[in-house]
Amino acid sequence: MSATKSFVTSVTVPKLSDPTLFRQEAFVNNEWISKTETFGVEDPATGKEIGRVPDMDAKETRQAIEVANGAFKTWSKTTGKQRHDLLKKWYDAIMANQEDLATILTWENGKTLAEARGEIAYGASFYEWFAEEAVRMYGTTIPSPMPNQRYLTIKQPVGPVGIILPFNFPTAMLTRKVGAALAAGCTVVIKPGAEVPYSALALCELAKRVGIPAGVVNVVTSLEHVADVGKELCTNPDVKKISFTGSTAVGKLLMSQSSGTMKKISMELGGNAPFIVFDDADLDAAVEGALASKFRGTGQTCVCANRIYVQSGVYDEFAKKLAAKVADFKVGHGFDANTTHGPLINSRAVEKVQRHLDDAVSKGAKVVAGGKALGGNFFEPTVVTGMTNDMAIADEETFGPIAGLFSFDTEEEIIRRANDTPFGLAAYFYSRDVGRVWRVSEQLESGMVGANSGIISSCYAPFGGVKESGLGREGSLHGIDDYVHIKYINMGGL
Ligand SMILES: NC(=O)c1ccc[n+]([C@@H]2O[C@H](COP(=O)([O-])OP(=O)(O)OC[C@H]3O[C@@H](n4cnc5c(N)ncnc54)[C@H](O)[C@@H]3O)[C@@H](O)[C@H]2O)c1
Numbered sequence: 001m002s003a004t005k006s007f008v009t010s011v012t013v014p015k016l017s018d019p020t021l022f023r024q025e026a027f028v029n030n031e032w033i034s035k036t037e038t039f040g041v042e043d044p045a046t047g048k049e050i051g052r053v054p055d056m057d058a059k060e061t062r063q064a065i066e067v068a069n070g071a072f073k074t075w076s077k078t079t080g081k082q083r084h085d086l087l088k089k090w091y092d093a094i095m096a097n098q099e100d101l102a103t104i105l106t107w108e109n110g111k112t113l114a115e116a117r118g119e120i121a122y123g124a125s126f127y128e129w130f131a132e133e134a135v136r137m138y139g140t141t142i143p144s145p146m147p148n149q150r151y152l153t154i155k156q157p158v159g160p161v162g163i164i165l166p167f168n169f170p171t172a173m174l175t176r177k178v179g180a181a182l183a184a185g186c187t188v189v190i191k192p193g194a195e196v197p198y199s200a201l202a203l204c205e206l207a208k209r210v211g212i213p214a215g216v217v218n219v220v221t222s223l224e225h226v227a228d229v230g231k232e233l234c235t236n237p238d239v240k241k242i243s244f245t246g247s248t249a250v251g252k253l254l255m256s257q258s259s260g261t262m263k264k265i266s267m268e269l270g271g272n273a274p275f276i277v278f279d280d281a282d283l284d285a286a287v288e289g290a291l292a293s294k295f296r297g298t299g300q301t302c303v304c305a306n307r308i309y310v311q312s313g314v315y316d317e318f319a320k321k322l323a324a325k326v327a328d329f330k331v332g333h334g335f336d337a338n339t340t341h342g343p344l345i346n347s348r349a350v351e352k353v354q355r356h357l358d359d360a361v362s363k364g365a366k367v368v369a370g371g372k373a374l375g376g377n378f379f380e381p382t383v384v385t386g387m388t389n390d391m392a393i394a395d396e397e398t399f400g401p402i403a404g405l406f407s408f409d410t411e412e413e414i415i416r417r418a419n420d421t422p423f424g425l426a427a428y429f430y431s432r433d434v435g436r437v438w439r440v441s442e443q444l445e446s447g448m449v450g451a452n453s454g455i456i457s458s459c460y461a462p463f464g465g466v467k468e469s470g471l472g473r474e475g476s477l478h479g480i481d482d483y484v485h486i487k488y489i490n491m492g493g494l
């Protein structure tokens, strides 16, 4: 239970039209696996237990890997068209059950039902996208310099993939990886975030219904044994790739554990996104962009603005407009239709937000909207002015609803300050000067740039970071590359 009593004490959970989507077992070889050792999953808004799932260990993970390895032998031989058809059916099943899946997502993660519906559609879009990529896994022919030889390449699936997921997008982070893996011909063993296993399990129920063959998709739920489960996935030689989304600290550990078997690696890690507002920006658009980028998921997305830099000429006006909008937000349970922002995931997240706020205020920052913990896992969306580089928010990802506003004077200065971080996931800026738009886009050290845009995520576009924010790209025409090897064939003796 949460340390502090929540100000939301009770709520009516909407009834699922199809209650069989709510599963409380792990999923291996298309079978539901129970275990006497279980862990509880809480509604982060009330602290009440939603249910319990098996606490799987290294041995059970090994069994799931064996199953995935067996299934790989046949799944990898299917045609792109067969994989297309199954992914498309899975996409259709998700969209047909959007409301139930959104209800499960809100219940375990806390985001509002509107956001959860959006995540289900966003998550499903990766299956539609990768269904269409499965039939376009083209190789190449290479003009040969040798008269009696022909050169060509084909793409082949890497093998069974170990997937470890965060709590903040229980559906979309899964589908962004699983869509690419299945399209390429790989099988998967997934460890969902311990706070949010039910979305992953509901997707498995749909996978089984639409005919994804046994062993292609497997889910092991784990809490107490998570380090052992992770180690098994990273060291087992039958797992050929690790795909992780989560914090940079855990990503580095998994990468080092995977080195012994030289696995292919995808890492979608933490960020510290700068959001820059230049004097020449459309200020209202910049305010809307900052609200969307900073407060999506109550500040718990890896691409959330973390450091908001505003040029001195528009600083006061921007701060006033942003604070007025933030003061209108309604914090509450995600199932309440009036709620604009749900709770944080747990008490540790609240403590981090409080620590960042206290640190800023103790060094001279001023709260101009919000600023209070509301009990349980709730924290008011907050705007703080007078931020300086010695404050924790300048260096650390808050992963919560504090918009800290820093002031700057010149373009050269702000590029240097924006890039002065080991992270490089997303970066945003607002300007109406077309020359500046090019210059700044090119100079920001990040995998993704929002130039006059606060929401950048899409299945059509490559998602990923540079520096310590990760390796690889998800979604887009590049997403499947992380799950294939390129094989060169030299045909001689012509
Ligand atoms: N770049 C991206 O695409 C992206 C997307 C979402 C979240 N994130 C990042 O994720 C973080 C928040 O998510 P989180 O709190 O769930 O991250 P986390 O790193 O604490 O946990 C992520 C997953 O790793 C598991 N895990 C923890 N310790 C492990 C170990 N020793 N071995 C194996 N697995 C282990 C957790 O159970 C969870 O499933 C933030 O830093 C955020 O920026 C990045």
Ligand SMILES: O=CCCC(=O)O
Residues within 6 Å of the ligand: 168, 169, 172, 300, 301, 302, 303, 457, 463
């Ligand atoms: O939290 C990070 C991923 C969110 C997204 O895909 O936009």
